Amino acid sequence: MDKPKVGIYGLTGCAGDQLVILNCEDELLDLVGSLDIKSFSMAASGADDQCQLDIAFVEGTVVQPDEEKLLKDIRQRAKLLVAIGTCAVWGGVTAMKNEVDPKKFIEQVYGPAGKVFEVIPPQPLSSFVKVDLSLPGCPIEKEQLLRGVASLLHGDLPKLPNYAVCTECKMAEYPCILVEKGLPCLGPITVAGCGARCPSYGLTCNGCRGPVDDINVASEINILKEKGFTWVDIQNRLRTFAAPAPPLNLQTLEEAKNA
Amino acid sequence: MKIVKLPKEKLAEFLSCLRAFGEIHAPTKRGEKSHVFAPLKEPAGIELDYTRTILPLKKYFLPPMETMFNFQAEKGYETPAEESDKKYIIFGVHPCDIHSLKILDLVFGGKYVDGHYFSRRSKAAIIGLDCIPDEFCFCRSTGTDFVDDGFDLFLSDIEDSYLVRVGTSLGDDMVKAADTLFQEVTVQDREKYKKKSIQRGQSFQSEIQLQDLPEIMDLEYESQIWQELGEECLGCGTCSMVCPTCYCYAVFDELNLDAASGQRIRRWDSCLFKDYALVAGGHNFRAQRSSRVKNRYFHKQRGFVSQYGRPSCVGCGRCKEYCPAGVDIIEVVNKLRSETRV
Known part of the structure; x- marks a missing residue:
């Protein structure tokens, strides 16, 4: 060949x-x-x-x-x-x-x-x-x-993970940054594949891999709002790495916030 | 059942005797508040007053990811070299987690016995330990707050000592190997134990009514509750990963760069993932998050009952404690009940 x-x-x-x-x-x-x-x-x-x-x-x-x-x-x-x-x-x-x-x-x-x-x-x-x-x-x-x-x-496309960083984080048994520390972790909406690298150091997932398919951005916003983060902070955080992704565009986020 | 007494100051000595039976794994601290089962290096590192570990014991027998076999175009396939006959002792296991192992044994020991699971399971001894429930525990309601079997030894805290129930002949060997450390149980010890049991029973703060839940779930199949839950749930998979009886896995092949060999892998899966019910042609039986959440509840509380005569939930509280969105199984069940029953 x-x-x-x-x-x-x-x-x-x-x-x-x-x-x-x-x-x-x-x-x-x-x-x-x-x-x-x-x-x-x-x-x-x-x-x-x-x-x-x-x-x-x-x-x-x-x-x-x-x-x-x-x-x-x-x-x-x-x-x-x-x-x-x-x-x-x-x-x-x-x-x-x-x-x-x-x-x-x-x-x-x-x-x-x-x-x-x-x-x-x-x-x-x-x-x-x-x-x-x-x-x-x-x-x-x-x-x-x-x-x-x-x-x-082999003439095939690889099977990539289509689930959130949380899954890999739990598999590795890292303490939850969001639940235990109350920090604005984007693990629940970010696509896995990194082995939860940042949470392994006790740091928040910043969403650098982009959104997982079918994210529930409204629920993530709700969680961050309840933890006391401002709307500007939340938006900036969500849109750092993948702003053109449809679930993260400004109008969608505005709707999700008010849902 | 043989019951003996181990004074607490003899525990460290007993642990060192146990090393002759295998590598000891015990609850240890991770992060600020969490615990995990990990190899015990020093007896001082053991955290016996833990409530729950992040991952349950399934991680030992059904690891998050494992190679089932290696394959090569010319040679066919071969099973990977296991860690020989290394034996484990898992020390300090709470009743709910012992019950979860009994459930997994049923599932993996069915008509098609899972050799990968049992090759590890048969090498592990279980030493149980009783516990005081926190606000997330509801094992009393699921009937899993006490164990009659499923352990080699089971320790119950009676202030200055442990009452040790001997569950198997291996457990008896362990006690005999450290014969001088154990004492006979006195009438006073029994009284202390009874007092402690009552105290423990009274300290449950959460309960759930599971009786007749399968019927209620059938009645509420179309309920709005599932829609609401789908809006709350992140679909992040946390609850499945930390659940002691979630045993789904995905099987796939990973290929090597030589273009002629690879590994067949199995990895934990979750019915909450969008790809879980995805089939050829791009069809998805559960494309909506709400239907996936509903499926998870139905499998635990309804499907499992039909198949095995009991729900697969053991009331450990992990799903509730670790859910980033705060989804609470007790609230969900109560809501379902309130639609149907007064």
Whole structure:
């Protein structure tokens, strides 16, 4: 069997997800042994950015028209497109304030110099192209990436958890941050896969992996309100990593608050 | 039943004698308020006045995640090397948790015996310990506040000593191995025990009426209560994970990068998860959260009764204490009853 041709790309983001790939130290030789990596600018020069791909891994958010063009080009060349990281899957932190016109931010940050580049409201990949597999996380989990690649090598999509961080938190028997400490943990509405990493250190889940399917955001808001958190704090908390996700848009949240 | 007495100051010594019978696991502290069963390193680390552990004993016999077998394209499959014949002693188990093991034994020991479960179960000795209920406990109502069997030894606190009931021949061996530590039970000890039992009985703050609940649930199948509960429930799965008798699991394959081998895994599942009743073609028997919550109650309090003659709830209070949304099984049952009975 020919090795699948693979491209690994980064749009706007911190490049942390590509770094996770390089951090698979023990498995790196198996990984490059099983894939024919055509493009991975973070790791190697001499990329072939014209060839047809079996799998494209794309990190980051689309924030410029050039990135939209690049993404569409990658999509056209790739049989499968995998979004890696919460930015690519949900928009991530760059998309948390999309209700404000980006021109305002550019002016504030760059002054007149900002006029040289064009920006659009930051969006996840799925706003522009079909995404075949989404691996969320800020950054992605190494285990999920490796399992995902293994499944794709078998010609199948991996089975990712479709339940909340609470489930993994309880499996590992960590004391509940929400019930025991009264802190604003987003474990009940955030998709699992990290092994409840933050609660394992006694910290709240900040929702970096994005929402689990079928979340009950109204109930989460209710719990946080009862614990005395303000509506502004709750909204900001809920919308840090996945603001473009439908259950977290401002109008939905407003309705959920009043339900 | 043979009953002997162990003075409390001899407990540490008894624990060190027990090490000859296996690795001791006992309640220890985790975080500020929680407890877990964990390997006991020093006798001083034991927390005998705990009320409940986050996870019940099922974690030992049906681990949250386990490899059932490894497979390879050429060679077929092989079972993973188990931790040989390592024996365990689980010390300080409360009556509700012992009852839950009896329930799991029934379920996994049915027509198709679950070898994975019993290979571990048969290596564990159970040493019970009585307890004082807190506001979440309702084991008196479920008839699981006392055990007649299901333990090797069972310790009851009578101020300065424990009365030790010997439940099995293994338990008897344990007592004999530490013969000099035990004393005979006196008339005064019996009086103390009776007094303590009455005190314990009077300290329950929660109760639930489960009798005739299956019929009530059938009558309330379409009740608005399920809708309301679906709005409250986060579907986070916490109650299933911490429930001592929730035993559902999902089975799936994980593949290795060589594209030729992998592992078959089983992992705890919950009927509260959206994918639980998802079948081929994208059809979902319980797409609504309300129907999933209803299913969980129906299985515990109605389906299980039809199949095994008793509800599978043992009144441990974990679901109530750990639910982030504060869903309270007692309130739910009371609401259901109030619709039907005065």
